[in-house]
Amino acid sequence: MGAPGPTGGVPVMDRDEVDRALARLGAEHxxxxxxxxxxxxxxxxxxxxxAELTGTTKSRWASAEHxxxxxxxxxxxxxxxxxxARELRSRRRWPTREDLVELTGLLRGPAVxxxxxxxPSGTAAFELSPDITGPARLSEQLSLExxxxxxxxxxxxxxxxxxxADAVWSALPARIDLLSAELQRTRSLAHxxxxxxxxxxxxxxxxxxxxxxxxxxTAVVSDPLAFWSPARSGSxxxxxxxxxxxxxxxxxxxxxxxxxxxxxxxxVRQDAEQRLLHLRDMLSRADRTLTEAREARGEVLxxxxxxxxxxxxxxxxxxxxxxxxAADYRRRSQWHRLSPLLDTLEERxxxxxxxxxxxxxxxxxxxxxxxxxxxxxxxxxxKVARHxxxxxxxxxxxxxxxxxxxxxxxxxxxxxxxxxxxxxxxAAEVLVPRQAGPEDREGDG
Numbered sequence: 001m002g003a004p005g006p007t008g009g010v011p012v013m014d015r016d017e018v019d020r021a022l023a024r025l026g027a028e029h030x031x032x033x034x035x036x037x038x039x040x041x042x043x044x045x046x047x048x049x050x051a052e053l054t055g056t057t058k059s060r061w062a063s064a065e066h067x068x069x070x071x072x073x074x075x076x077x078x079x080x081x082x083x084x085a086r087e088l089r090s091r092r093r094w095p096t097r098e099d100l101v102e103l104t105g106l107l108r109g110p111a112v113x114x115x116x117x118x119x120p121s122g123t124a125a126f127e128l129s130p131d132i133t134g135p136a137r138l139s140e141q142l143s144l145e146x147x148x149x150x151x152x153x154x155x156x157x158x159x160x161x162x163x164x165a166d167a168v169w170s171a172l173p174a175r176i177d178l179l180s181a182e183l184q185r186t187r188s189l190a191h192x193x194x195x196x197x198x199x200x201x202x203x204x205x206x207x208x209x210x211x212x213x214x215x216x217x218t219a220v221v222s223d224p225l226a227f228w229s230p231a232r233s234g235s236x237x238x239x240x241x242x243x244x245x246x247x248x249x250x251x252x253x254x255x256x257x258x259x260x261x262x263x264x265x266x267x268v269r270q271d272a273e274q275r276l277l278h279l280r281d282m283l284s285r286a287d288r289t290l291t292e293a294r295e296a297r298g299e300v301l302x303x304x305x306x307x308x309x310x311x312x313x314x315x316x317x318x319x320x321x322x323x324x325x326a327a328d329y330r331r332r333s334q335w336h337r338l339s340p341l342l343d344t345l346e347e348r349x350x351x352x353x354x355x356x357x358x359x360x361x362x363x364x365x366x367x368x369x370x371x372x373x374x375x376x377x378x379x380x381x382x383k384v385a386r387h388x389x390x391x392x393x394x395x396x397x398x399x400x401x402x403x404x405x406x407x408x409x410x411x412x413x414x415x416x417x418x419x420x421x422x423x424x425x426x427a428a429e430v431l432v433p434r435q436a437g438p439e440d441r442e443g444d445g
Contacts, residue, residue, distance in 0.1 A: 013104045015095055021107045022089060025082055028148055032075060035155055039068070042159075044166025055223035057165060064158050071158070074114065074151050081112050081144055110141035161225070164241060168224035171243045176217045179252055183209060186259050193265045193335045200336040202261040205254060212251050268339040272330050275342050279323055282349040287315045289356035297363045304366040305410035312359050316352045319345065369413055373420050374406050380427050389430050398423040 013021065039045060048061050085106040088099060095103065105111055115138070142150070187206055190196070197203040220227055227247075231240035268275075293312045300309050322345055329338040381399055384390055402419035405411060 010104055010108045012097075012100050013107065014100065018089060018095070018100065018103045018107065022082075022086060025085075025107070025144060025148075029078065029082055032078070032148070032151055032155075035159075036071060036075060039155065039159060039162065042162050042166070044162040044169070047169060048162065048165055051222065053222055055226055057223045057225040060161055060225060061165075064161050067154050067158050071151055071154055074147055074154075077112050077114055078144065078147050078151070081106060081147075106144075108143060108145070110143050110146075112142045112144065112147055113139050114142060115139055160240070164228045164230075165224040167241075168220060168227050168243045172220045172224075172227060172245065172248060173217060175245075175248060176213055176220065179248070179255065180213050180217075183213065183255055186255060186262065189266075190258075190262050193262060193269060194333055195262055195265060195336045202258045202265075202336070205258045209251055209254050209258070212247070212254075216247050216251065265335045265339055268342065269333075269335045272335070272338060272342070275346070276323070276327060276330065279326070279342070279345055279349050282353050283316065283319055283323065286349070286353040286356040289353070289360050290315060293356065293360040293363045296360065296367070300363060300366050303409045303411055304370065305412045309366065310359070310362050312363060316348075319348055319352060366413060370406060370411055370416070373402075373413075373416055377402050377406065377420050377423060380424055384427050384431070387431055389427075392430055394426050395423070395430060398426050 048057075048064075053061055085103060088103055088106070089095065092099065183206070187210075190200075190203060190206060194200070195203045195206075197207045227244045229241050229244045231242075290312060297309050297312055322341065326338055326341050326345060329335075329341065377399070381390070384392070384395055389395060398419070402416065402423050405416035405419050
């Protein structure tokens with residue numbers, strides 16, 4: 001290391017230091033040139049140059065274009081300074097003291113003069129001028145190290161913008177196009193089953209999704225940076241972050257919901273005839289059961305006295321009308337209307353059949369009571385006969401009284417039940433074996 005000299009306070013470099021500095025600066029020159037050429041050929045940069053940009057991307061790309069121009073201006077100044085230093089070093093194998101002083105000034109001092117960097121609105125994000133405070137200046141002095149640092153900083157920021165825009169353009173438009181193709185297939189399927197805007201909620205949803213995807217693709221193409229989420233971890237890699245797919249994901253979920261709705265409608269179309277036949281059968285059974293209940297009610301009123309018999313309602317006319325409407329929907333392929341109607345009809349038809357059965361049970365209850373009393377009376381008579389007591393006068397009298405009541409019309413169930421109970425009591429008394437007293441057992445001996 002040389003002693004301090006007339007180099008603005010910077011120690012004078014020796015020959016080896018000069019050679020090492022020139023080698024390092026030459027390598028940096030090649031790296032910077034390669035990076036700038038790669039940026040020039042980057043697909044994202046070409047897309048940004050040719051696109052009709054809006055919003056955030058438009059303002060940031062205007063700044064970035066200015067920075068790219070400045071990068072080349074700074075690179076040219078760097079090239080010229082490096083060439084001057086190389087030419088000076090190549091004059092002599094062993095540079096003189098004056099040569100080393102001059103080389104030190106070129107390699108370590110503020111030897112590069114550049115126009116004062118200014119840019120369009122928004123360029124401040126690129127740190128164009130690190131010392132913009134104070135009075136305006138026409139030029140600024142930089143060392144080669146400061147020049148390289150500034151170019152690296154600007155390059156990284158510009159590349160980050162280009163990579164982010166390219167990543168969004170590479171990810172989202174293709175996915176939106178695929179989802180739009182799926183949307184078109186879903187729309188065709190929906191139309192085939194009668195799901196149309198204004199007639200079915202799913203049809204309205206398809207229209208909204210269509211508008212959303214159209215608007216989303218336009219926005220992504222014109223303002224990709226609005227759909228970029230920078231990495232929160234502070235990653236230094238160019239384009240650190242990921243495309244923001246929130247709007248796309250919501251549209252995809254909405255389309256999936258619509259697709260499930262349409263599949264449900266398709267399922268209705270496939271088994272509609274079977275469900276209609278089942279509904280007709282249930283309503284027919286309900287009508288037959290109500291008819292049987294009305295006939296039974298007439299029989300009960302004629303055969304049973306002093307009994308409250310509930311009234312029987314007529315057939316469910318409203319359900320038959322809705323069933324006819326459902327059949328009409330099927331003929332006209334209005335599956336989206338048929339689906340909810342069938343669900344409602346199936347539930348109501350089951351309720352109607354249950355109601356008819358309960359009505360028949362309630363109406364025929366007195367006949368069931370009479371049949372039970374007749375069976376009980378005959379069962380006790382058979383039991384009495386098995387014990388040889390069929391000719392007992394009291395039992396015969398009570399049996400005949402109960403039988404006349406149960407087989408007469410109209411039958412008074414309350415009186416008949418009492419008569420059966422009296423016969424049961426008499427039979428029980430006769431059939432209970434008498435216990436012989438002590439005198440009887442002694443006489444038998």
